[in-house]
Amino acid sequence: MKLWNPQAECLSRDDLRKLQLEKLRTLLHRVDAQSPYYHQKFIDAGVKPGDLKSLDHFQSFPFFDKDEERKSQEQSKQELGHPFGMHISCDRKKVNRISSSSGTTGSPTFSGFTKLDREIAAENCSRGMVRMGMEPGDVVLHASVLSMWVAGVPSVDSMMAFGACVVPVGALSGVERIAQIASETRPKMIRTTVSFARHLAKTMKERSGIDPKALGIEKVVVTGEPGGSIPEIYSEIESGFGGATCYDSMGATGGHSPIGISCEAHAGIHVYAEDNLYYEIIDPKTMQPLPIEDGVEGEIIFTGLDRECGPLLRWRDKDIVKISTSPCSCGRPGVRMTFKGRVDDMLLVKGVNVFPNAVRDVVNSFSNETTGNIRIVLPAAGPVAESPVSVIVEHISGLSVDKLDVLGRALEAAIHHHLRFRSRILFESEGLFELKTGTTGKSKLVEVVPKFTP
Numbered sequence: 001m002k003l004w005n006p007q008a009e010c011l012s013r014d015d016l017r018k019l020q021l022e023k024l025r026t027l028l029h030r031v032d033a034q035s036p037y038y039h040q041k042f043i044d045a046g047v048k049p050g051d052l053k054s055l056d057h058f059q060s061f062p063f064f065d066k067d068e069e070r071k072s073q074e075q076s077k078q079e080l081g082h083p084f085g086m087h088i089s090c091d092r093k094k095v096n097r098i099s100s101s102s103g104t105t106g107s108p109t110f111s112g113f114t115k116l117d118r119e120i121a122a123e124n125c126s127r128g129m130v131r132m133g134m135e136p137g138d139v140v141l142h143a144s145v146l147s148m149w150v151a152g153v154p155s156v157d158s159m160m161a162f163g164a165c166v167v168p169v170g171a172l173s174g175v176e177r178i179a180q181i182a183s184e185t186r187p188k189m190i191r192t193t194v195s196f197a198r199h200l201a202k203t204m205k206e207r208s209g210i211d212p213k214a215l216g217i218e219k220v221v222v223t224g225e226p227g228g229s230i231p232e233i234y235s236e237i238e239s240g241f242g243g244a245t246c247y248d249s250m251g252a253t254g255g256h257s258p259i260g261i262s263c264e265a266h267a268g269i270h271v272y273a274e275d276n277l278y279y280e281i282i283d284p285k286t287m288q289p290l291p292i293e294d295g296v297e298g299e300i301i302f303t304g305l306d307r308e309c310g311p312l313l314r315w316r317d318k319d320i321v322k323i324s325t326s327p328c329s330c331g332r333p334g335v336r337m338t339f340k341g342r343v344d345d346m347l348l349v350k351g352v353n354v355f356p357n358a359v360r361d362v363v364n365s366f367s368n369e370t371t372g373n374i375r376i377v378l379p380a381a382g383p384v385a386e387s388p389v390s391v392i393v394e395h396i397s398g399l400s401v402d403k404l405d406v407l408g409r410a411l412e413a414a415i416h417h418h419l420r421f422r423s424r425i426l427f428e429s430e431g432l433f434e435l436k437t438g439t440t441g442k443s444k445l446v447e448v449v450p451k452f453t454p
């Protein structure tokens, strides 16, 4: 088993904790000294950087979230003439690259990266590449949008720093062009979103005459959506590319993305960046910390330990993850994480927590008759949803009314069995769902339709 940086990736828990505490102390002092915003934020919260005695004590420091980031950036645009936010803690002249969020939930927010920030992101990317069996010089087809999104140009930047031979074809040049470029450059790996990987596997042969199974692609790395860790989805991608292995890559806002990668065992995402990323798990309702132990499930909080430009201390990512600390059968080190759902997407149906992506997972287990596209339709915005919940499911073409009737009842029973809430399944024919491969390729799972009547 090869690792890029065995010393950093195999640190013992004790050594890791010591290093994280030391780096947190340095970070707190730096942001306190260089950012009047953080200085005031600490005063308001009644905490002092010099007080940090242990990692547990870090829990008394305030969180940072998207709303605060957006306000801080609005203010810096007005007062300082730059979009990095009042929480910037480096000389503006040191900002070497800007990336932005997708802006799907409001105006985009910006992240600045210094040369050091970019180097650490490249270091993390290299750890993931080596874990996937890649070497400098191997050809990677980057078929994800070439945008400011962190999995766009920043990802290309990091893979080139690793030494990969990157073919930045992008996602917008169309299936035919991507197929042609792939057949001529013969990539060992293709990097894209879950939706686009599935789209390529399904449509490439028909559209271009080039069979994706015959391209010799060994690895498909997906990011941006949870599908890369869902058996029905990664299996479909793997067989669509002729037996390639599908890997799920994970990023962390405020860290040096990427921060983890899944393995051939598909047993969660191995986090390989704990020497530059500190994470906590909290209960999203009480906001109280949960112990990092096997099986724990909660909202993840990130702190990038080495970020020079605009560090986000105790960033509320709003993702719910499950932690696995038991050794993985692949033998690679690192705590593993499995994405469970978004805090903001969580619905409450008769007292039961429901994650829309979990509903999609159940529907995906009927992959012989459904396409995997679903939409939960609510008459009013959540989180409280009336029972039964309407779920529109896209079915494959050619199913009779009788078959759909049986399928609908089977889906309702499966959802009730696995997720403990009642649903009402409605069908839509294959092809009527819009394939969303925009800037992030993320598909929307919940739609609010006032006065919706099934």
Ligand SMILES: [Zn+2]
Binding pocket: 262, 263, 264, 265, 266, 267, 270, 328, 329, 330, 331, 332
């Ligand atoms: Zn593993």
